[in-house]
Amino acid sequence: MRNTQILTLSNRKYMYNILDFLETHLEITDNLYQLPVDDLFTMAARINKKRSFLFVSKVLGKHLPIVPAKGLLTGALLASRYVEETFKIKVPQIESLLSSFLMNEPKISITPFIPENINPVIIGFAETATALGHSFFTCFKHAEFFHTTREEFIEQKAVITFEEEHSHATAHRCYIPEEMIKNEREIILVDDELTTGKTALNIIQSIHQNFPRQKYTIVSILDWRSEEDKQALKHFEKQLGVSINVVSLVRGNVTVKQVRDIELYSRNNSAKSHPPIEIVRLSTFFQAADDPKFPAMKVPYIKETGRFGLSSFENQTLQQNISKAASLLKEKREGRTTLCLGTGEFMYLPMKIASEMGSNIFYQSTTRSPIYIHDREGYGVRNGIVFPNPEDQAIVNYVYNIQPEQYDELFLFFEREIDMNRLKPLLMELDQLKFQTIKLVFFSGGGS
Numbered sequence: 001m002r003n004t005q006i007l008t009l010s011n012r013k014y015m016y017n018i019l020d021f022l023e024t025h026l027e028i029t030d031n032l033y034q035l036p037v038d039d040l041f042t043m044a045a046r047i048n049k050k051r052s053f054l055f056v057s058k059v060l061g062k063h064l065p066i067v068p069a070k071g072l073l074t075g076a077l078l079a080s081r082y083v084e085e086t087f088k089i090k091v092p093q094i095e096s097l098l099s100s101f102l103m104n105e106p107k108i109s110i111t112p113f114i115p116e117n118i119n120p121v122i123i124g125f126a127e128t129a130t131a132l133g134h135s136f137f138t139c140f141k142h143a144e145f146f147h148t149t150r151e152e153f154i155e156q157k158a159v160i161t162f163e164e165e166h167s168h169a170t171a172h173r174c175y176i177p178e179e180m181i182k183n184e185r186e187i188i189l190v191d192d193e194l195t196t197g198k199t200a201l202n203i204i205q206s207i208h209q210n211f212p213r214q215k216y217t218i219v220s221i222l223d224w225r226s227e228e229d230k231q232a233l234k235h236f237e238k239q240l241g242v243s244i245n246v247v248s249l250v251r252g253n254v255t256v257k258q259v260r261d262i263e264l265y266s267r268n269n270s271a272k273s274h275p276p277i278e279i280v281r282l283s284t285f286f287q288a289a290d291d292p293k294f295p296a297m298k299v300p301y302i303k304e305t306g307r308f309g310l311s312s313f314e315n316q317t318l319q320q321n322i323s324k325a326a327s328l329l330k331e332k333r334e335g336r337t338t339l340c341l342g343t344g345e346f347m348y349l350p351m352k353i354a355s356e357m358g359s360n361i362f363y364q365s366t367t368r369s370p371i372y373i374h375d376r377e378g379y380g381v382r383n384g385i386v387f388p389n390p391e392d393q394a395i396v397n398y399v400y401n402i403q404p405e406q407y408d409e410l411f412l413f414f415e416r417e418i419d420m421n422r423l424k425p426l427l428m429e430l431d432q433l434k435f436q437t438i439k440l441v442f443f444s445g446g447g448s
Contacts, residue, residue, distance in 0.1 A: 078190070126147055160207055220247075338407060340411045342364070364399070
């Protein structure tokens with residue numbers, strides 16, 4: 001039997017065999033933009049008793065490296081789908097966006113195209129959809145954006161909290177000015193994938209308890225909800241007396257059958273050293289947040305990530321500063337093929353900067369998500385490294401799907417400057433991947 005390779009049963013039905021462990025059957029019921037399914041995701045097995053499978057996205061830049069423009073274009077396609085479906089407005093740029101998305105190395109020039117009279121509050125889900133949410137938000141002429149966070153700031157009270165039951169890290173928090181959400185504007189929740197929709201309903205319930213309104217929208221790349229899940233949403237709408245719209249690029253049904261138990265992958269780490277390292281500081285381009293600071297570190301976060309809220313006006317200034325930062329980093333490139341690696345929730349700024357650093361640039365991010373690794377053709381996660389998160393060493397992080405000598409150089413992006421002692425475990429692991437040079441890019445702290 002084939003390993004995790006897609007088996008096309010018809011033009012709408014597909015089957016994945018995940019390591020002879022899971023059989024996953026998919027039926028596509030809606031794909032308006034006719035996006036090739038194999039360009040959007042592959043599959044892997046999760047190390048998680050609550051959910052055994054994972055759609056490994058080929059467009060998010062989380063578990064697989066991508067051309068950075070591909071991730072930005074995905075957010076723009078989702079924004080196009082939202083405005084076309086919700087307001088019946090034809091997006092003039094849609095053909096250009098689609099043709100760019102289908103290129104191997106797409107070119108991108110996205111300016112806000114959604115009219116000013118559409119003025120929602122947009123929320124991206126941490127950690128996977130922070131960049132997707134921000135890319136989606138960038139298409140609006142007049143909106144506000146923030147993303148949820150798994151971080152806990154002891155000295156600041158979260159305005160919203162909710163749970164993501166199936167996740168390895170369940171608690172989400174929102175640290176934003178209350179006035180950003182104390183209104184009656186439409187809330188748009190942005191996620192990469194809906195399997196049951198329970199996470200979205202949890203945050204809607206949390207918002208509605210204190211900041212009620214009439215209209216919510218959930219947007220995602222993939223929507224695999226069952227009829228039972230859809231009926232649960234309708235019941236929830238009636239219960240709260242609200243309207244909840246759901247918009248996605250691809251809809252369908254998924255059924256999963258577990259064939260047998262799976263064995264854990266393990267390997268020995270023999271790393272002893274790491275390649276030459278250069279530190280690049282971008283604090284002249286980005287503004288430190290006043291509060292909060294992470295308990296274990298004194299260096300502040302920055303304001304422009306969206307973690308603490310961002311307006312469309314502020315986002316326009318941010319785009320200018322991103323271009324300045326990208327120009328500086330482009331001058332520092334030495335390798336022919338470069339990997340830009342974001343960290344955790346800090347995804348959008350590194351992705352957008354990477355998209356302006358020239359050709360032969362790839363992007364992805366570290367992750368908290370534990371996934372079974374198995375080096376077989378067609379499987380979604382063939383290799384990986386594991387290390388303590390330099391910002392909170394109690395949290396385990398991973399980087400997947402990078403082969404040794406695949407890239408000449410690495411730009412490693414951190415929101416805040418980190419002590420080299422905290423970075424040593426990660427740098428030792430990165431030695432396995434044999435980069436010729438590593439450049440540490442810090443956005444906050446340590447001067448300019």
